[in-house]
Amino acid sequence: MSLTVLKGQLKRVHETSAHYRRQWDELGWHPDELRTLDDLQALPVTTKADYQRSLENSPPYGDFLAVPREQVARVHFSSGTTGSPTPVCWTKDDLDRWAELYARAAYSQGVRPGDVYQCLFGFAWFVGGLGGTLGYTKLGATVIPGGSGDTDRQIDTLFRYGTTAVGGTPSFLLHLAARARELGRPLTDSPVRHVMVGGEPGGAVAATRALIEREWGAKCFDGYGCLEFQPIAWECEAQAGGHLVEDFAYAEVLDPITREPVPDGEPGVLVLTHLDKRACPLVRWWTGDIVVLDRSVCACGRTDARLAGGVRGRADDMLVVRGVNVFPSAVENVVRRTVGGLAEFRVVLDPALADPATGYPTALRLQVEAPEAGQLPERLATALRAELQVRAVVDVVAPGSLPRTTHKAQRVVRAPAEREVSPRVP
Incomplete structure (x- = not known):
């Protein structure tokens, strides 16, 4: 990621996002003042509370929306478990970018055109299902959008249609494994070779990963994203921590209390800035997730920074x-x-x-x-x-x-x- 790319995005955000234009003008700050990456620290972090206030003040989409409503091609929502569901928007270009990033990540895990991918993430009011479907379709896999229900049918489909790759939450995948054993059809007998998990920290938990691999007879990879940033980091075949998508988002790691940068190798909260999102670009988004950055070159040869040990937890769950x-x-x-x-x-x-x-x-x-x-x-x-x-x-x-x-x-x-x-x- 170059300084030029970040500066160009911030200029576009200043021109199109009412929220950030108002905030930065009140601060007396302009993107032209960005001369080093450290200069970004002059701006406040953006929190979920900021986003929700925007929705309340400018319903229904809020003033983070940076394109005309007619250009919004997709709206996904948060789970709504702690309040009203939060909408996040995508343009067609944003969706194409999302699919390309997912496809790239899946390819790094060994999935190839011709593989049969069964998407076991939910689809109803959840970002995971359509994200997986988009990405693996872009890669050239045969996609079965199964969702996260109908357990017995999912198991039958795995065997009947020769599924070789699946994606889902660790909880659901372990639930499937337990049910498959009850049915006398252990998943180790299925053709599945690639398991991608997300939505929970299980994929980065060594013992849970080992359990999934044992029950499925397949390699398990951790994937990490959130509603606002899809995706953030996915593991490659080396399984040595998720590679950040550094051409999509600029990452900082901050102390959860002081909000000052922490050295690489030390835990802190991941803070992200979009580099080319159009519909709802976010600057210094406080994910709330505790991570540790590893900038050493991966065994796979990729040089993007990795999240050592995946997401360690959420700052508010500690x-x-x-x-x-x-x-x-x-x-x-x-x-x-x-x-x-x-x-x-x-x-x-x-x-x-x-x-x-x-x-x-x-x-x-x-x-x-x-x-x-x-x-x-x-x-x-x-x-x-x-x-x-x-x-x-x-x-x-x-x-x-x-x-x-x-x-x-x-x-x-x-x-x-x-x-x-x-x-x-x-």
Whole structure:
């Protein structure tokens, strides 16, 4: 990415985006002042709250929209789980770019024209399904837009039509694997060779990746994107961290508190700026995702920076347990390795295990499915203390008692929801 490209995009944004033109004019800042990449730090970050205020003040599309409404070819929405669904727009050129980036990423994982790709991401009100369909079609694969439902039919389709590549959330792919075993059709017998996962951190969790690869008999790759930036980073065949699409977005990594840049190799929040988006260009978008940049040359020969270890967690999901920062993805890694199998688990925020003065947890409470408790609670608690330096209270619950999902797994819940949880296994 060159300074010239970034400067050209910022000039276009200043001309077309009412939000940024107003903001920058009030700051007395003009894109002509961008002489080095560091000069971008003169601008404030853009947050989800900023975007939502824009929608409230200028409904229905907000004043981030930088093209006439007639040029909007596609609108996708957030899940709407924490408020009104948030629309993000694409022009036809934006959609072509999106497809090209997905196709490039899939090719780097070994997918080729003629492969049969079954898209297991959701389609209804979700960005993942159509994104996958666009990209693999562009690559030249035969695409089956299956979606994230009809489990038995998905399994039958995998075998009947010779699916060689799939994409979906780790939760749904593990759910399919468990059901396939019940049907006597283990997915290791299917022709699938490439598994791309996204929507959850599981693909970057070593133990979860190993579990998926074992259950599917295929190589598993982590893919990372968000509604506002599609895609952000995908792993190549080396599986050594997602390659940032640095010709599509300029990346910064900032301290979550001070919002100052952190050195490469140190964790911080990923902040992104579009380099050629037309419909809803964003500048210094605060993703909220904790990452670590690795700028060493990958074994595949590509030189784009990579996200070492994928997305470590979200800044707002991080748990602080007696001064130790703990991400749900780190807990997942320990649980998968210690418990094994396809059992579900979740972290419960229990007020009984919180410091009364600060409200911060003093220990984690985990619910884990297993046929019997045995020594599992002690063994898992010991592993969590050894690897994450936190105390844990482990409750073993009956297999199948925790909720399943075909979308994104909810790994952290609050204790009031636990009134209806199935009893422990004796």
